């Protein structure tokens with residue numbers, strides 16, 4: 062298995078191009094199942110999860126072509142066309158590897174009137190049920206059965222009707238599934254306490270470009286008036302606010318000065334405010350956001366929350382940053398249980414972190430020491446990279462396939478701003 066080796070201590074300086082957002086790409090791709098016309102997605106990141114989703118679409122009868130991208134370019138253009146659905150089944154062997162596969166449920170049900178999708182099962186950052194996905198679809202008339210580890214959903218008469226659903230807790234994925242399903246319903250579907258993440262706005266904008274009628278975009282109440290058919294569209298995937306925030310943390314811990322090219326400040330206010338809390342200089346530039354730091358980070362107090370709150374997907378990276386901070390930082394994780402798996406690995410590098418239930422106290426230490434560490438999930442892996450960039454000596458990050466799921470050409474981007482980092486291929 063590949064390894065990433067970092068010799069820490071280099072200050073990051075320069076420009077980092079920000080890729081298309083993984084989490085937006087994974088909800089825009091299934092939109093290709095909603096129409097028989099082509100959906101062209103630009104700025105699609107080159108990531109293992111995006112390739113995996115492409116394969117799933119292929120299994121369902123969607124043809125995908127990648128155009129005009131040279132290996133040295135970031136991002137790709139993919140055209141996906143589902144002239145006819147050849148299957149409405151998302152099998153276990155795909156869904157278990159990629160949780161986001163559950164996002165074909167809504168589109169398949171909307172287009173074909175039926176869908177069979179494997180239950181995703183547990184995952185590294187907790188239990189992650191899908192009950193809200195199913196309840197929202199039921200509110201729109203779907204009949205759902207759980208058998209042998211699969212969800213079987215049917216729309217009586219071949220089409221979902223209208224309905225209302227109030228989410229008891231905010232769920233990004235369930236909001237996405239419900240939106241895609243509702244877009245072709247026969248009637249009006251209302252979603253209350255819907256997720257407001259920028260990726261949801263990106264999905265809504267793409268659906269609207271395909272002919273959907275959605276009101277309340279960017280708010281917690283989304284009203285979708287179903288249409289009889291959707292058409293093709295060309296759509297550009299938004300910039301990855303989590304990737305941008307991750308590199309910002311790397312800049313702060315190395316007392317660097319970077320421009321996150323393509324990042325949008327209005328989509329990552331909570332992250333930028335947390336960076337300012339840490340003492341960083343954060344300013345919008347013509348082409349992105351500049352983040353600069355001198356000296357050790359101030360302690361931060363951060364609690365994760367649905368958007369516009371501080372993102373759970375940024376918690377591990379800020380924690381890594383705080384390990385070399387001036388005092389004690391306090392983190393509270395409210396979205397997922399078991400999302401502190403980076404802590405024992407960071408401890409191997411000399412960090413002082415005390416986890417008590419959902420909270421963690423990080424006491425800044427004077428230096429970190431490089432060590433062999435193991436990536437456990439995507440964002441946890443990035444926290445190890447961030448710590449490694451500032452640690453004395455060599456850090457070897459193992460199990461880098463987690464990083465390949467979500468960071469496009471990580472080592473190239475970091476090398477270009479001065480990091481001493483390389484990938485050792487397993488042959």
Ligand code: UD1
Nearest residue numbers: 084161189190191192193194231232233234235374396397
């Ligand atoms: C998405 C993101 C992930 C991010 C998360 C929260 C993608 C591909 N993934 O995941 O990176 O960390 O949002 O911002 O976009 N819940 C239920 N029942 C459900 C669904 C969710 O109880 O049916 C709970 C979850 O266990 C969790 C909370 O709701 O506690 C939020 O999860 P959710 O927003 O659904 O996360 P994902 O969409 O899986």
